[in-house]
Amino acid sequence: MKRFLLLPVIVGFIIVTFPVVILAEDSSTVLATAGNLKITQEDLDESLKVYSTEIQNAVKANRQLQQKFLQRLVELELFSSIAREKGIDRIPAVKKRMEILVNDFLSKELLSREVVDKIKVSEEDMKQYYKANAEQFKKPEEVKARHILIKVKRDASEDEKKAARKKAEEILSKIKKGEDFASLAEKFSDDPGSAKRGGDLGFFSRGRMVKPFEDAAFSLKPGEVSGIVETRFGYHIIKVEEKKPASIQPFEAVKDTIKNELIKKVQNEKVKEYVQRVMKERKVKLYPERIKMN
Structure with missing residues (x-):
């Protein structure tokens, strides 16, 4: 089973249940069967190669994703086989669309091999970009907090607001008592x-919470508890557990991001140059004025 060309154009998982075999180390291990169809570990590994390294690593590291991907591969092979049995692939309109998809894939593969894969970014280039764009890698100050909310409706009466605040004050008193x-x-x-x-809110930076809540949380030291903080949601009691000062992410942590960014910048220009050169070599002529408008 070696047909993987159209795998990237299948979007989403079709909800069909097939027996799924857990992935194995041996490349010849059969992972799934359906009639004469047989899918091995090698087939699965090859099909993964049409995706980015990020997706490949994510699938390989997650058992559930591996199983979903295997099911997706089974669906692709099984349904395309049924389509061929029914002669769908021989319908002129379908054949034309298949041709377009194949041409699109081959064109991208050509550009990848002839242009993108040949782009090299040096360590020095990446370090220079890192120094010149330090702000891009800045992590803002963050605080880790818990809170207790006593909710107040927007149309609450004064008596309801007083009752809610009294409840918040009683809870705050309990906290102060230990x-x-x-x-x-x-x-x-x-x-x-x-x-x-x-009440755990995890870490958050400024701009994530309503202003009165944010101001109170960032004014507290780790271990401190606020007084009653009023927001449009009601009355809050906030406890800060940890703070992280603003910092610049280290070069090693953002190295791959920088590399991809630099490749993208060069890639657009290199691809443009390649396309123009090939169009000239092949003496391509365009006649856009002949396009029929509806």
């Missing part, structure tokens, strides 16, 4: 997203 913040958040917080995690 009761566990996370347990109180789980019990009393009206924020369904964080309450079940003990």
